[in-house]
Amino acid sequence: MSDSPLPPCGLYVTRAPIGSVPAGRLVYFHDHGDPGPGVYLPTRWVANKARFDAPGTLLPSREHAVHLEPLPHEGFYRVADAFFCCEKRCRRFENDLLVQLGYDGAGTPILFVPEMSDGAIGVPDRGTKIDRDRIAHLAPLRVQVASAPRDRTFH
Template sequence: MLTHGEIEDDSPKRASLIVGNGRPSLAREAAAPLPGRSAWDTPGIMELPPCGLYRTTASFGSIPAGRLVYFHNHGNPGPGIYLPKEWRYNHAEFQGNGQVIEDLDLVRFLEPLPPEGFYRVVEPFHCCEKRCRLFEQEALLQLGYNADAEPILFAPELVDSMLAVPAQGWKTTLATTKNLRQLRVPISKRDNLPPQ
């Protein structure tokens, strides 16, 4: 069992790379738009990965390999990565200021991660090679990550007719997430809950 531990202005443009010119760069800076079109609609442009959670597989300046980051592909002045500042309810909250990725070729060193949230088990599996915990088919789980981008599974329980999510979970591997399907769960602030 483990716990998480301690540890600008957005533009609506698509973030893209120019393909085939040797060194990728932001499309809005490098490609001349066709008449009546923006640089983002110019042929020969490849889109950057979507915004979301990633594991660094190489260093990004002061951010070492093997860290959980949020990649934001359309920030100002450019795409960047953000480190977690804290965890609330097994969910990472990220720093307000990130690190701009100057060399966009480096995005290849970002390994995408499944989103945090609630999942159901579609195939039974054990948390790890030691087989500490078996997760049964159709079980409800919450997926979160620690600062090292290691997935952690939390098993909610019904307590007095309320769903309780523990603060401790089981470390697992990304390979086990193939046994999970994400659920759509509405999110509300405590002040906005419907009357009981």
């Protein structure tokens, strides 16, 4: 492989095929895998977050990294300014609403709206797909994460 720079580890959508991974797929790129940099397809979703298991697909060359379109992190966000999910205006997300951002297998963003009941916040397992450009209306939140046993999945 040449010395082309690699993007940081994280979530991406493939813009063109990378090895056996077709274009238009959600992947996790890992830049220091063994035996080298590669992409991993989601194998399941837990709490609306994609999980990626080995084995992955090695980048045929470092130049293939240009086919990775970065995606914002899955997690909790605040609606910074109100917006509709799409041009059809199916659903409006109001200012300061708490939402969880996730993705489907094609990298389409999905917003899940948590609800409070009996003093506890719950997040539904069904959400609303939004156009990717609408993510710009979201501001990331920092949420304390409880320690959990480490497993052999990525992200």
